[in-house]
Amino acid sequence: MGAYLIKRLLQLIPVLILASILIFVILHSIPGDPALVYAGPDATPETLAAVRADMGLDQPWPVQYLVWAEHIVRLDFGQSYTSKYPVGELISQRVPATLELALSAVLLEIVIGISFGLMAALYQRRWPDFVVSAYCAIVMSVPNFWLGILLIIFFALQLGWLPPGNRVEFLSNPGVAWKSLIMPAFTLALFASATVARFTRASMLEVLGEDYIRTARAKGLRERVVITSHALRNALIPVITIVGIQFGYMLGGAVVVESVFTWPGMGRLIMQGISSRDYTVVQGSLILFVAVFVLLNLIIDISYAFFDPRIRLGGKKAS
Amino acid sequence: MADNPLSKRVTRRSALQFLALTGGAGLLAACSQPAAPAATQAPAAPKATEAPKPAATTAPAAPAATQAPKPAATTAPAATIKKGGTLKVGQLGEDNMFEPTIQNPGMFPFLMNIYDTPILYSKKMEPQPWLAEKWQIAQDGLSVTFNLRKGVKFHNGREMTADDVNFSLSRPQDPKVAALYAFMANKVVKAEAPDAYTVKWSFKAPYPGVYDLMSKLHIVNKESIDQKDFVKKSVGTGPFIFSEFVPGDHATLKKNPNYWRKDAAGGALPYLDEIRINNMADVTSMVTQLEAGALDFILRPALTDVVRLQKDTKYGTFQGQTRTLFDILLFTKKGPFTNKLVRQAVNNIINREQYWKTVMLSQGQWQCLPWPAQSQAYFADLAKSIVPNVDKAKALMAQAGFPNGLDTTILTSRQRQSEYSDIAVLYQQDLAKIGIRAKIDEVDQASYNQRHLNEGFETAVHAYARANYDPDTLIGGALAWTPNVGMTRFGDQKYIDLYTDAGSSYDMAARKPKYRTLAEYILDESFCLPLMYNPEFFVFQNYVVGADADVDYNTDLSQTWLNK
Numbered sequence: 117m118g119a120y121l122i123k124r125l126l127q128l129i130p131v132l133i134l135a136s137i138l139i140f141v142i143l144h145s146i147p148g149d150p151a152l153v154y155a156g157p158d159a160t161p162e163t164l165a166a167v168r169a170d171m172g173l174d175q176p177w178p179v180q181y182l183v184w185a186e187h188i189v190r191l192d193f194g195q196s197y198t199s200k201y202p203v204g205e206l207i208s209q210r211v212p213a214t215l216e217l218a219l220s221a222v223l224l225e226i227v228i229g230i231s232f233g234l235m236a237a238l239y240q241r242r243w244p245d246f247v248v249s250a251y252c253a254i255v256m257s258v259p260n261f262w263l264g265i266l267l268i269i270f271f272a273l274q275l276g277w278l279p280p281g282n283r284v285e286f287l288s289n290p291g292v293a294w295k296s297l298i299m300p301a302f303t304l305a306l307f308a309s310a311t312v313a314r315f316t317r318a319s320m321l322e323v324l325g326e327d328y329i330r331t332a333r334a335k336g337l338r339e340r341v342v343i344t345s346h347a348l349r350n351a352l353i354p355v356i357t358i359v360g361i362q363f364g365y366m367l368g369g370a371v372v373v374e375s376v377f378t379w380p381g382m383g384r385l386i387m388q389g390i391s392s393r394d395y396t397v398v399q400g401s402l403i404l405f406v407a408v409f410v411l412l413n414l415i416i417d418i419s420y421a422f423f424d425p426r427i428r429l430g431g432k433k434a435s
Numbered sequence: 436m437a438d439n440p441l442s443k444r445v446t447r448r449s450a451l452q453f454l455a456l457t458g459g460a461g462l463l464a465a466c467s468q469p470a471a472p473a474a475t476q477a478p479a480a481p482k483a484t485e486a487p488k489p490a491a492t493t494a495p496a497a498p499a500a501t502q503a504p505k506p507a508a509t510t511a512p513a514a515t516i517k518k519g520g521t522l523k524v525g526q527l528g529e530d531n532m533f534e535p536t537i538q539n540p541g542m543f544p545f546l547m548n549i550y551d552t553p554i555l556y557s558k559k560m561e562p563q564p565w566l567a568e569k570w571q572i573a574q575d576g577l578s579v580t581f582n583l584r585k586g587v588k589f590h591n592g593r594e595m596t597a598d599d600v601n602f603s604l605s606r607p608q609d610p611k612v613a614a615l616y617a618f619m620a621n622k623v624v625k626a627e628a629p630d631a632y633t634v635k636w637s638f639k640a641p642y643p644g645v646y647d648l649m650s651k652l653h654i655v656n657k658e659s660i661d662q663k664d665f666v667k668k669s670v671g672t673g674p675f676i677f678s679e680f681v682p683g684d685h686a687t688l689k690k691n692p693n694y695w696r697k698d699a700a701g702g703a704l705p706y707l708d709e710i711r712i713n714n715m716a717d718v719t720s721m722v723t724q725l726e727a728g729a730l731d732f733i734l735r736p737a738l739t740d741v742v743r744l745q746k747d748t749k750y751g752t753f754q755g756q757t758r759t760l761f762d763i764l765l766f767t768k769k770g771p772f773t774n775k776l777v778r779q780a781v782n783n784i785i786n787r788e789q790y791w792k793t794v795m796l797s798q799g800q801w802q803c804l805p806w807p808a809q810s811q812a813y814f815a816d817l818a819k820s821i822v823p824n825v826d827k828a829k830a831l832m833a834q835a836g837f838p839n840g841l842d843t844t845i846l847t848s849r850q851r852q853s854e855y856s857d858i859a860v861l862y863q864q865d866l867a868k869i870g871i872r873a874k875i876d877e878v879d880q881a882s883y884n885q886r887h888l889n890e891g892f893e894t895a896v897h898a899y900a901r902a903n904y905d906p907d908t909l910i911g912g913a914l915a916w917t918p919n920v921g922m923t924r925f926g927d928q929k930y931i932d933l934y935t936d937a938g939s940s941y942d943m944a945a946r947k948p949k950y951r952t953l954a955e956y957i958l959d960e961s962f963c964l965p966l967m968y969n970p971e972f973f974v975f976q977n978y979v980v981g982a983d984a985d986v987d988y989n990t991d992l993s994q995t996w997l998n999k
Contacts, residue, residue: 148880151613153881154537155613158914160920163617200534265719268724268727272723279729281720378724384716387716391881393881
C-alpha cells in the first residue's frame with residue numbers, strides 16, 4: 117500500500133508538468149491582451165507597453181512559462197493582473213465556499229441519486245422505474261441557471277423562506293448559513309443526481325444478475341441483506357467513480373450556479389480570470405485543480421478496496 | 436438487462452467520456468452567459484459648461500466651511516433622518532481594486548465614497564468647491580492655483596496637504612499605472628506646492644479641461660500608495676473607509692467618523708454605518724435579489740427591468756447624467772470604409788430612432804452628434820439632422836463605385852455590453868437596404884478590445900464616455916474620436932486643426948462656433964456615427980433615501996439613509 121501510494125504520488129509530477137504546459141499554451145493562445153483589459157479601451161500604445169512590461173508579458177512565452185513554473189514550485193501563484201492581489205490569497209478566499217457547495221451538492225447527489233437508482237433497479241420496468249427515468253430525463257435537460265432562477269423566485273421571492281443568494285459563512289451565522297446553501301447546493305446536485313441514479317440503476321441491474329447474488333438468495337439470506345450487503349456494495353464501485361469525478365467537476369465547474377446565487381466560488385474566479393485574461397489567476401487555479409483531480413482519483417482508487425475486498429491496491433486481485 | 440444501454444460495466448474511461456460530454460455542455464452554457472456588463476466604457480467625461488474666464492476665477496460658490504455643497508437626490512427633513520445600518524448594494528461586473536486611477540467599471544461608481552477630489556461638478560457642470568476651497572486660473576491661461584481646505588484628514592488620521600494632491604497627480608502620469616485620465620493629467624507639465632495648502636499646476640498651452648481633471652483626480656494618501664499592499668489599504672478622505680475586499684465578490688466600506696463634510700443642518704456625515712458592495716455576475720439574478728429584499732440598491736440593471744420597476748412603488752429609480760453614447764465605428768485606413776462616400780451612405784441609412792426605440796426602449800435620446808444635449812458643443816439643429824434616406828444612401832454607394840453593394844463584417848461583443856449585439860442586428864438589417872452584406876462577428880470582451888483598438892475590424896458597434904465634460908476632453912481622451920490613434924484611425928489635418936483650435940481657449944463663447952464647425956465636419960466625414968444615449972440607472976428599495984450620483988455616475992452615498 118505504501119509503495120503504491122508513493123508510486124502514484126510520483127506520477128503526479130509529470131502529469132502536473134504536462135498540464136502546466138498545456139494550460140499555459142492554451143491560455144496564451146486565446147485572443148485578447150491582458151494589458152488592454154487592465155488599462156482599458158482608451159489606453160494609449162505607450163501605456164499598454166508599460167503595462168505589458170510591468171506584467172512581464174513583453175518576455176517570450178518560454179521565459180514567461182519558466183518564471184511562472186519556478187514560482188509555482190515554490191507555491192507562489194503570483195499576483196493577479198487585475199486586482200493585484202496574490203493569487204494564492206484569492207484562491208484561498210474562494211476554496212471554503214467552493215468546498216462547502218461541492219460537498220453539500222455531492223451529499224445531496226448521493227442521497228437522491230443512489231436512492232432513485234436503487235429504486236429504479238429494484239422495480240425495473242414498473243412505475244417507480246418509469247418515474248425515476250422521467251426524473252432523470254427532466255433534470256438532465258433543465259438548465260442550471262433556469263432552475264436556479266426559478267428556485268429563487270419561488271422560495272425567496274414568493275415564499276420568502278430562503279435567502280435569494282450570497283453566501284453566509286457557517287462560523288459567522290450557522291442559522292442563516294445553511295439556508296443560504298440549500299438552493300445552490302440543490303441546483304448543483306440535481307443534474308448530478310440524475311447521472312448517479314442512472315449509473316446506480318445500471319450497475320445494480322448488472323450486479324443483481326450475478327451468480328453470487330443468486331447464491332446469496334439460495335442461502336436464504338433476507339432480501340434486504342442481499343441488496344445492501346452484497347448487491348449495492350458492489351454496484352457502488354462505478355458510482356463512486358462518477359461521484360468522485362463529478363466532485364472534481366463541481367469544484368471548478370459550478371460557475372453557472374455560482375453566478376445565479378452570487379456564490380463566491382472558484383468557478384466564478386476562473387471565469388472572471390478568463391474573461392479579463394488574468395493569466396496568473398487562471399493558471400494558478402487550473403494547476404491546483406489538476407493536482408486536486410489527480411489526488412481525488414487516487415482516493416477513489418483507494419476506496420475501491422473498501423467497497424470490494426477482492427481489490428488489492430498495487431498488487432493482484434484477490435481470488 | 437442486455438438491452439439496457441447503461442447495463443454494461445461502467446469503466447472510468449466511459450465515465451469520463453460521459454462527464455466530458457455533460458460537463459462540456461455545462462461549460463458551454465456557462466460561457467454563453469451574458470456575463471457581466473463588461474468593461475463598458477470607463478467613466479470620466481468632459482464638458483465644462485461655463486468655463487470661467489482665464490483670469491482671476493474663483494469658486495462660484497462660497498467655500499461653505501464644511502457644509503455639504505450639494506443636496507442628495509431625495510432628501511428628508513433632518514429630524515426624520517435615521518442614522519446607521521448597512522446598505523446592501525448589487526452591481527454588475529467584477530470589480531478588481533479600489534485603485535482610483537484605473538476606474539474599472541466594477542468599482543468606479545464607488546470611488547467618491549472613499550476619496551475626494553479637488554472640485555466637484557454640479558448637475559449643471561459648474562465646478563463646486565470640494566477639497567479645493569477656491570481656485571484661480573492665471574491671466575495667460577497657463578496655470579491654475581488652488582487653495583485646499585484645511586483640517587481635512589485621511590482615514591489614517593493624517594492631514595491632507597498640497598503634497599498629497601501633487602502626488603495623486605503624479606500617479607496617472609505614470610504609464611505603468613494605466614490611468615484612465617492620463618491624457619488629462621499629462622496636460623500638467625509642472626506641479627508645485629507653494630505651501631501646504633496651495634497647489635499650482637502649469638500647462639504648456641491653455642487647458643480648458645482643467646476642471647475635468649480637478650473633478651476626476653481622487654486624492655490618495657501617499658503612505659498607503661507606497662505600501663506594496665495598497666490594494667488592501669485604499670486610504671482617502673471620503674465619507675467611508677475601505678474595510679474589507681474580496682476581489683470579484685464583495686467589498687465593505689465603513690463609516691468615516693471624522694469626515695469633514697456636514698449635512699445642511701450641520702450634522703455629521705455619513706449617515707450609514709456600512710456599505711456592502713456585492714459583485715453580481717448575472718443581471719437577472721441581481722434584479723431578483725433586489726426584489727427578494729436581499730439587496731437595497733442596484734446599479735445598471737437591464738432597461739427592461741428599469742421600466743418594469745419604475746411602475747412599482749416599492750422601488751425608486753435614479754437616472755445618471757448622460758455621459759455615454761452608443762456609436763458605430765468605421766475603420767478609415769483599409770477596407771470599404773476608407774471611402775468617405777461609403778461612410779456617408781452608412782450614416783444615411785442608419786435608423787437611429789428605431790435603434791433608440793427598440794434597444795433603449797425610448798429611454799434617453801437618439802442623435803447623430805458626439806456631445807449630449809447638456810454640452811456646450813451640442814447644436815439642436817444638427818443633433819437630428821441625419822435621418823434615414825435610402826435613395827440618398829444608394830446614390831452615394833453608386834457614386835462610390837459600389838452600386839451592387841459590398842461585403843463586410845460587424846464586430847460586436849455582447850459580453851462587453853449586451854446592447855451592442857442588439858444594435859448589431861438592426862445595423863445589419865439597415866446595411867442590407869443599400870446592398871451591404873454584413874456578417875456579425877460576435878466575440879468576447881477581451882477579443883473585442885484587442886480588435887477594435889488594433890485595426891481588427893471594418894465596422895463595429897461601440898460606446899464611448901466622456902461626452903458630458905468639456906468638449907475637448909471627449910476628442911482628446913475617448914479613442915473613438917482621438918485623431919490618428921483613435922479606433923477608426925481617422926485624423927486628417929483639418930480635423931486636428933479644428934479640434935486643436937476649438938480647445939485652445941477658456942472662453943466658451945468664443946469656442947462654441949468652432950465646435951459647430953467641428954461638429955459639421957464630423958457629420959460630413961462620418962467615421963464615427965453616434966447613435967443614442969446610453970442611460971444609466973440606479974434602482975433601489977423605496978426605503979433608501981438620499982442616494983445620489985455625480986455627473987460621472989459615481990454614487991454619492993454620504994447622505995443616504997434607510998427609512999425602515
